[in-house]
Amino acid sequence: MTDPTARRLTLGALVQGSGGHIAGWRHPDARPDGQLDFAFHADLARTLERGRFDALFVADVVALWGHQLDSLSRTGRAEHFEPLTLLAALSLVTEHIGLAATATTTYNHPFHIARKFASLDHISGGRAGWNVVTSVVPLEAANFGYDRHLEHELRYHRADEFVQVVKALWDSFDDEAVVRDKATGRYYDPTGLHTPHHRGEHFAVRGPLNISRPPQGHPVVFQAGSSETGREFAARHGEVLFTTQHELGAAQAFYADIKARAAAHGRDPAHVLVWPGLSPLVAATETEARRRLTELQDLIHDDVARRLVQDNIGDLDLSDHPVDGPLPDIPETNRSKSRRDLLLKLAHDEKLTIRQLAHRFAAGSAVAGTPEQIADHIETWFRSYAADGFNISFPYLPGPAEDFVDQVVPLLQQRGLLRTEYEGTTLRENLGLPRPAVRDRHLQETGR
Amino acid sequence: MTRRTGQLHLNAFLKPPGEYLAAWRHPDTAADAGVNIREVLSFARTAERATFDAVFLADLVGVPFASEDVLSRVSVVNDSFEPTTLLAALAAGTSRIGLIATASTSYNEPYHVARTFASLDHISGGRAGWNVVTSLNDGEAQNFGLDAHLDHATRYDRAEEFHDVVTGLWDSFEDDAFRHDQASGVYFDPAKLRALNHEGKHLKVAGPLNIARPPQGHPIVVQAGASEAGKNLASRIADVIFSGINDLGRAQEFYAEIKERAAAHGRDPDHLKVLPALSVVTAPTESEARDKLARLTELLPPQVALADLSYWLGGFDLSPYPLDGPLPELPVSNQSQTAQQQIYENARRDHLTIRDLVHRVANDDRTVTGTPQQIADHIEEWFHGRAADGFNVVFPYLPGTLDDFADLVIPELRRRGLFRTHYTGTTLRDHLGLPRPSRRA
Ligand SMILES: Cc1cc2nc3c(=O)[nH]c(=O)nc-3n(C[C@H](O)[C@H](O)[C@H](O)COP(=O)(O)O)c2cc1C
Ligand SMILES: Cc1cc2nc3c(=O)[nH]c(=O)nc-3n(C[C@H](O)[C@H](O)[C@H](O)COP(=O)(O)O)c2cc1C
Numbered sequence: 001m002t003d004p005t006a007r008r009l010t011l012g013a014l015v016q017g018s019g020g021h022i023a024g025w026r027h028p029d030a031r032p033d034g035q036l037d038f039a040f041h042a043d044l045a046r047t048l049e050r051g052r053f054d055a056l057f058v059a060d061v062v063a064l065w066g067h068q069l070d071s072l073s074r075t076g077r078a079e080h081f082e083p084l085t086l087l088a089a090l091s092l093v094t095e096h097i098g099l100a101a102t103a104t105t106t107y108n109h110p111f112h113i114a115r116k117f118a119s120l121d122h123i124s125g126g127r128a129g130w131n132v133v134t135s136v137v138p139l140e141a142a143n144f145g146y147d148r149h150l151e152h153e154l155r156y157h158r159a160d161e162f163v164q165v166v167k168a169l170w171d172s173f174d175d176e177a178v179v180r181d182k183a184t185g186r187y188y189d190p191t192g193l194h195t196p197h198h199r200g201e202h203f204a205v206r207g208p209l210n211i212s213r214p215p216q217g218h219p220v221v222f223q224a225g226s227s228e229t230g231r232e233f234a235a236r237h238g239e240v241l242f243t244t245q246h247e248l249g250a251a252q253a254f255y256a257d258i259k260a261r262a263a264a265h266g267r268d269p270a271h272v273l274v275w276p277g278l279s280p281l282v283a284a285t286e287t288e289a290r291r292r293l294t295e296l297q298d299l300i301h302d303d304v305a306r307r308l309v310q311d312n313i314g315d316l317d318l319s320d321h322p323v324d325g326p327l328p329d330i331p332e333t334n335r336s337k338s339r340r341d342l343l344l345k346l347a348h349d350e351k352l353t354i355r356q357l358a359h360r361f362a363a364g365s366a367v368a369g370t371p372e373q374i375a376d377h378i379e380t381w382f383r384s385y386a387a388d389g390f391n392i393s394f395p396y397l398p399g400p401a402e403d404f405v406d407q408v409v410p411l412l413q414q415r416g417l418l419r420t421e422y423e424g425t426t427l428r429e430n431l432g433l434p435r436p437a438v439r440d441r442h443l444q445e446t447g448r
Numbered sequence: 449m450t451r452r453t454g455q456l457h458l459n460a461f462l463k464p465p466g467e468y469l470a471a472w473r474h475p476d477t478a479a480d481a482g483v484n485i486r487e488v489l490s491f492a493r494t495a496e497r498a499t500f501d502a503v504f505l506a507d508l509v510g511v512p513f514a515s516e517d518v519l520s521r522v523s524v525v526n527d528s529f530e531p532t533t534l535l536a537a538l539a540a541g542t543s544r545i546g547l548i549a550t551a552s553t554s555y556n557e558p559y560h561v562a563r564t565f566a567s568l569d570h571i572s573g574g575r576a577g578w579n580v581v582t583s584l585n586d587g588e589a590q591n592f593g594l595d596a597h598l599d600h601a602t603r604y605d606r607a608e609e610f611h612d613v614v615t616g617l618w619d620s621f622e623d624d625a626f627r628h629d630q631a632s633g634v635y636f637d638p639a640k641l642r643a644l645n646h647e648g649k650h651l652k653v654a655g656p657l658n659i660a661r662p663p664q665g666h667p668i669v670v671q672a673g674a675s676e677a678g679k680n681l682a683s684r685i686a687d688v689i690f691s692g693i694n695d696l697g698r699a700q701e702f703y704a705e706i707k708e709r710a711a712a713h714g715r716d717p718d719h720l721k722v723l724p725a726l727s728v729v730t731a732p733t734e735s736e737a738r739d740k741l742a743r744l745t746e747l748l749p750p751q752v753a754l755a756d757l758s759y760w761l762g763g764f765d766l767s768p769y770p771l772d773g774p775l776p777e778l779p780v781s782n783q784s785q786t787a788q789q790q791i792y793e794n795a796r797r798d799h800l801t802i803r804d805l806v807h808r809v810a811n812d813d814r815t816v817t818g819t820p821q822q823i824a825d826h827i828e829e830w831f832h833g834r835a836a837d838g839f840n841v842v843f844p845y846l847p848g849t850l851d852d853f854a855d856l857v858i859p860e861l862r863r864r865g866l867f868r869t870h871y872t873g874t875t876l877r878d879h880l881g882l883p884r885p886s887r888r889a
Contacts, residue, residue, distance in 0.1 A: 033628040064657070076635055079658060080658060081567045081570065081659070082560075088535075088537045088540075092540035107557070111555075115509075116530050123485045123533060123534065189520070204590070210527070211482075
């Protein structure tokens with residue numbers, strides 16, 4: 001990395017003890033009880049750090065992830081660490097890798113979130129990242145006293161105010177305000193304290209935050225909105241954007257759209273990184289890699305296959321339908337003009353069975369191939385402006401992560417795409433993102 | 449005094465860079481210890497080397513109100529790690545010591561709290577503890593959309609329901625629900641899962657929790673309430689009770705009362721450990737110990753001492769009253785009623801003026817100074833006198849007073865057979881000698 005302004009590939013890894021593939025935990029080389037094994041997570045984090053990943057990322061749902069016990073009880077989704085505690089613990093056994101996690105704005109309070117991420121940023125020496133979500137799983141509502149999930153627009157409206165409050169709390173103290181002058185006895189300079197006194201539509205938060213400004217100024221903001229509202233939100237606040245893209249053309253369109261939206265908000269598009277998902281399965285030959293993917297797909301239980309289709313198409317009960325038969329007819333009235341239509345059409349046109357459709361969903365962004373093929377894929381997407389980096393989800397663990405780090409990463413480094421040593425000490429520095437100043441924030445808030 | 453068999457339980461109350469308000473100014477402290485992970489980790493490791501049962505991190509979810517001049521001269525309330533993230537980091541950096549943190553029931557959601565402590569318990573291999581508090585001041589309330597702190601009775605009513613929801617959520621899965629059976633594809637047994645579906649006066653929480661039952665069954669529950677409502681709650685739910693009492697007679701009364709209340713709740717009184725706070729400065733000679741404390745207390749600006757006194761009296765402004773006059777009659781505190789009462793009792797008993805009281809704060813009169821033998825005598829007297837099952841040891845400045853306690857007092861306690869020489873169990877429950885709770889039917 002000689003030119004610090006040059007566009008450079010960045011990498012994140014989605015960390016789930018049970019692996020990214022729905023049946024990953026069943027693979028004979030996987031650790032079936034990895035989900036709640038801290039040592040296992042620590043080893044994985046160190047492997048990723050060896051591979052010079054920018055960040056590891058922990059997704060989150062504040063509920064049991066599904067209520068259909070027949071399928072849920074066959075997946076690793078039923079248990080996971082609370083993300084902030086996991087990341088704080090991982091910060092102690094790693095040195096460089098960024099530590100990002102989801103926290104929902106719908107079922108949290110901004111004071112706690114500002115504080116925990118500020119705390120994580122201090123503990124880790126500037127490696128924290130917050131994936132701002134408005135919650136996709138309606139089941140969460142019932143754990144927080146609500147009868148129904150908050151409606152989509154309202155969720156984003158709340159999220160907007162939430163993020164503003166959190167940033168104002170992070171900016172409670174100027175960077176230089178906390179002087180800790182033993183001789184004079186001044187811990188901080190009162191002129192450098194900005195108590196937010198926020199009173200908005202959704203929150204009244206006086207502040208200040210009871211911790212000094214995070215080392216990164218603000219922990220890095222991750223986001224994954226994909227609806228119109230979600231993309232607008234992402235373009236306003238997000239610094240690293242996750243997106244699900246299976247196809248180069250669509251990914252390029254998303255990339256261009258997000259960068260244009262960011263520019264329209266007066267932001268430098270280079271400071272909004274787009275990370276599509278990628279699930280690499282590496283083997284010596286393409287045939288071997290594909291065989292491994294098939295092996296995994298064959299481990300998907302029938303109930304889980306039905307569930308996958310239901311989750312993706314929604315609103316239909318497949319329990320009485322043979323999994324190797326076609327999708328049942330779906331009444332017109334239940335349909336919406338959406339992704340669902342496309343999927344139904346696909347199933348119909350290609351005469352896919354329920355199982356075959358489920359396998360497509362399970363494979364997701366899987367790319368099975370030789371190290372060269374995976375590196376080619378990454379390079380192509382990067383160079384053709386479909387991606388600034390990738391959010392990599394390993395189908396099962398730890399094998400595929402080790403294979404990627406040992407076999408694909410050296411190729412990316414040889415091609416000059418990926419760092420051989422970390423550029424900086426904070427996540428922001430490694431990602432090439434600027435450190436926000438307190439002043440910027442306040443100007444923005446008062447609209448000046 | 450009938451001597452007791454059994455040993456003490458010692459908890460290290462860590463408030464980096466120290467409990468004393470001017471600790472950050474002490475030449476031997478790191479002024480930024482509140483946000484310096486290497487410092488805090490080394491304190492925890494020292495406590496672990498000394499085989500303390502646990503470390504404890506207190507918490508406020510906001511800065512208490514005081515003048516700008518006063519606030520800008522103190523460290524802990526302005527600039528400290530959030531305790532659960534800190535505990536998780538300490539979990540990764542230690543292997544045996546228990547890890548207790550405060551979480552408020554007034555300004556939290558039980559689902560988050562249940563999850564966080566369950567997660568900590570899994571990460572640490574069964575070493576987590578939750579100090580259940582109802583929070584203290586308006587500065588906290590105003591960070592959560594309220595103008596003033598919830599009133600004392602409502603807080604405790606909510607706290608009890610909150611606790612029951614949290615423990616109910618911990619019991620979502622049976623201990624052996626997770627099979628992780630690759631061959632059959634059964635990850636967990638659905639018959640061993642149940643939703644809570646709680647609908648109460650303050651809270652509505654469906655559950656179930658999204659994590660296996662904690663290694664300890666339930667993380668250790670600590671409570672420090674000392675009011676009527678506080679004692680009642682603590683004696684029903686707590687495994688450990690912290691108290692701030694520093695008078696032997698009162699501590700004995702409190703101890704007897706708590707054990708009685710526990711029995712009245714149908715509990716084994718032995719399964720509720722009473723740990724009063726004990727602030728210690730020790731040195732090989734008495735005068736050295738006193739000098740050490742004096743070198744610390746000279747660092748406190750007088751206006752900070754006055755503000756601290758008014759804070760513990762309930763946040764009332766004392767400036768209109770003459771310093772050489774008696775303490776005025778103030779309304780009952782909505783923060784800590786116990787702290788307020790204790791100050792009044794002392795003032796009446798010893799005929800103290802406001803200035804005298806400020807001096808006591810400034811001189812840190814709660815701290816016991818002495819040789820390791822004297823400290824051990826004090827501890828032994830309280831332990832055998834049934835005023836304590838052990839202590840929540842408070843360190844005026846860190847690491848100095850902790851190092852001294854570990855190096856000087858601990859060996860003396862061990863020599864007397866009062867304290868363990870090594871850990872015999874792996875979980876905090878093991879250290880405390882408490883049974884693992886079975887899942888509620
Ligand atoms: C890689 C990735 C990770 C995500 N992680 C979470 C998560 O942890 N929790 C969550 O509720 N939603 C998560 N989402 C969902 C997004 O936040 C978002 O809601 C979704 O992409 C739909 O977009 P929309 O909100 O604009 O409708 C994730 C999405 C992606 C692509
Ligand atoms: C050792 C000790 C530690 C405490 N830690 C906290 C704390 O971290 N946060 C908090 O809000 N209150 C804390 N408290 C206050 C108690 O929770 C409680 O409010 C106080 O003892 C007064 O009792 P009452 O609430 O029954 O009036 C602590 C008290 C003691 C004695």
